[in-house]
Amino acid sequence: MSKDPVVASVETLQARARMLAVIRGFFSERSVLEVETPLLCSSTTSELHIESFCAEDNSSGAGGFLQTSPESCMKRLLAAGSGAIYQICKAFRAGEAGRLHNPEFSMLEWYRPDLGYHGLMDEVGDLLRLILQLKSQRRISYGDAFRRYAGIDPFDISLAGLRKEAEKHGLSGATDREQCLDFLLSLKVQPALGAGLTFIYDFPAAQAAMARVRPGSPAVAERFEAYVDGVELANGYRELIDPVEQESRMWADLERRAAAGIAPVPMDEKLLAALRAGLPECSGVALGLDRLMMLATDSDSLASVISFSYEQA
Amino acid sequence: MARYSTNEFKSGLKLMIDGDPCAIIENEFVKPGKGQAFCRVKLRNLKNSRVLERTYKSGESVEAADVMDLDLQYLYADGEECHFMDTSSYEQYAASEAAVGDTRKWIKEEDMCIVTLWNGAPLAVAAPNFVELEVTDTDPGLRGDTASGATKPATVETGAVIRVPLFVEIGERLKIDTRTGEYVSRVKD
Numbered sequence: 001m002s003k004d005p006v007v008a009s010v011e012t013l014q015a016r017a018r019m020l021a022v023i024r025g026f027f028s029e030r031s032v033l034e035v036e037t038p039l040l041c042s043s044t045t046s047e048l049h050i051e052s053f054c055a056e057d058n059s060s061g062a063g064g065f066l067q068t069s070p071e072s073c074m075k076r077l078l079a080a081g082s083g084a085i086y087q088i089c090k091a092f093r094a095g096e097a098g099r100l101h102n103p104e105f106s107m108l109e110w111y112r113p114d115l116g117y118h119g120l121m122d123e124v125g126d127l128l129r130l131i132l133q134l135k136s137q138r139r140i141s142y143g144d145a146f147r148r149y150a151g152i153d154p155f156d157i158s159l160a161g162l163r164k165e166a167e168k169h170g171l172s173g174a175t176d177r178e179q180c181l182d183f184l185l186s187l188k189v190q191p192a193l194g195a196g197l198t199f200i201y202d203f204p205a206a207q208a209a210m211a212r213v214r215p216g217s218p219a220v221a222e223r224f225e226a227y228v229d230g231v232e233l234a235n236g237y238r239e240l241i242d243p244v245e246q247e248s249r250m251w252a253d254l255e256r257r258a259a260a261g262i263a264p265v266p267m268d269e270k271l272l273a274a275l276r277a278g279l280p281e282c283s284g285v286a287l288g289l290d291r292l293m294m295l296a297t298d299s300d301s302l303a304s305v306i307s308f309s310y311e312q313a
Numbered sequence: 314m315a316r317y318s319t320n321e322f323k324s325g326l327k328l329m330i331d332g333d334p335c336a337i338i339e340n341e342f343v344k345p346g347k348g349q350a351f352c353r354v355k356l357r358n359l360k361n362s363r364v365l366e367r368t369y370k371s372g373e374s375v376e377a378a379d380v381m382d383l384d385l386q387y388l389y390a391d392g393e394e395c396h397f398m399d400t401s402s403y404e405q406y407a408a409s410e411a412a413v414g415d416t417r418k419w420i421k422e423e424d425m426c427i428v429t430l431w432n433g434a435p436l437a438v439a440a441p442n443f444v445e446l447e448v449t450d451t452d453p454g455l456r457g458d459t460a461s462g463a464t465k466p467a468t469v470e471t472g473a474v475i476r477v478p479l480f481v482e483i484g485e486r487l488k489i490d491t492r493t494g495e496y497v498s499r500v501k502d
Contacts, residue, residue, distance in 0.1 A: 049348055095320065095371070096350065098342025171351075171368045182348035183368065209347050225346070235346045 008307050016293050016305065020088065022130050023108060032084040032110060037073030039090060040064045043268040045071075046253035047209060048260065051094040053103075065265075066092040069286055070109050071210065072271040075239070078111055078282060079274035086110035088289070099301045100231065103310050106289035113282040117211075117222050117238040120283040121199045124226055124234055128197060131296050132228060136196030142203050142220070149192040150184045154204060155218040178206055190230050198227045210246070211237035226287070228295050236285030243275035316374040319352040327359070327380040330367065334359045334378035334431050344371070359429060359436055378431065385428045387420050397428055397435070408435035416440045418473035419491040440491040445500050446470050447486050454482040464496075 008016075027034065044052040044065035056063035067073075069091050077085055091107045112120055118139075125137050146154040152165055159177055162184075166174040171183045181204065189200075201224035205213045208221035222238035240246055250267055257264060293305040303309040317326060322340045329335070335356040344350035350371035357364055359380065369375065385397035385406060394407040395417065406428060410417075412435045419440040420426060429437040451467035464476040467487075475489060477496045486500040 047347065049344075049350065096342070096344060098344075101342055101344065169368075170353075170366050171370075173370070173373065179349045179370065182345050183351060185348070186343045186345055186351065187353070187368065207347065232346055 008305055012297055012305055015297055019131055026127055027086045032086050035077060035085045035087050037070050039067050041067050043266045044068060046250045046265050048253060048256045053092045053094050068093050072268055074111055075279055076274040079277050079279045084112050097310055102302050102306060107286055108289050109286040111282050111284040113280045115283050117224060117236060117283045120236050120285055121224055124285060134197050139199040142200050145189050145200050150188040154181055193227050193230050195229050200225050210240050212240050231291055233291055234285050234287035238283050241279040243272055246275055247272055315377040317377050318374045319369050319371050322352050327378040329376040329378045334380045380431050383428050384425055387422060387424045387426055389422055406435050408438055412436055413438045418471055419444050421471055442492060444489055444491055445486050446489060448483050451481060451483055454480050
């Protein structure tokens, strides 16, 4: 092996291979089917804050998008009757580079037709306990987490109050509600979560992404995020199965992208067709494997657990 | 005025923050999976050295500070200002007492210094990390006492007073670390 200092150590590569074996064993025991879906796709996510890479045929220019997650293709398999499935794959997100981000990263994503999103949190905890020494495990709602760690009610507070709060903590030019909440979640709530596994669940409806919204006062997205030692590790949903609602969210995303001056993306018609054919009631979650590896080896950046980081690839 | 986008942020980059020139010390990319990406930066105000923190939305841009570092030779002080020269262009720069600050007590004529210019005028002057200065006054030396670790004050040629080991004598040249103001060693000619 080379002595190249930018390469993950042999011990880290071995630990990663062991981790993947543990994950495959976990799902095999629970009869969840391993699948592979295309990385190169004709459409991509419409989400405002996730940017895709385009891959082109070097001579003809024909091409597609590198997936930002396998969600769309896996839902098409679920609609086709696959039953519970999981996938270990690469995902790509343009512009995301830093200590906890690499534009190309490894993802574990799985779907459970027979579980609610709290049941899926249980399963995420079961899997993580096989890989990490977890000091504690708890669940706290998004509202309670903000009340406790940021001292505000994220559902009640006015936009002016929220902006003032964000500016107080150093955000320049805070504009909309979700930006202020994302900022306070990252800078105030997340660092205060402490050691161990914390699930934050029931997000504001505006942050539903592809999760079901539960009506109520306030209405909340049936979505959760898992944090270990303050590091965001997984994001899960009780999946939206209504094709009409899904299509209207995509159009709303496209309008927000246009308003923000971000490149448009084609509508994911294949996903919409699968939802119209019938996606079973299910919950799904995506988990960052490089971050999991980082936590398992007590490292402080993704670059030290990836064979070659983006700058070295 | 030039502006830098957050994706160009890196340590050392000079930005204008609240009207003052600042240098980035640390830059961290922060992003909730589905949410807005931010750049969290720690900066040093180049006028008063205070450290501050700011967070910018990814893609935002910030005004660049017209700041550059030059290696200049210290020529002389005229009572109000210290004068420096670019040894290749012979261009001269006058630095105020505030810009030179504590650096003044470590430098002597002909020393090379790093002068930070803001809009073309000296904003700060950094002495070389190590300087060699002659002792002009100190209590008589205690020969042979190289182990006790005890120290005494000594005045060097620039007027600075530092703590030195007991064996140091008037007329000896000392190597001094200007970042800590501490004695490093004697310099043998």
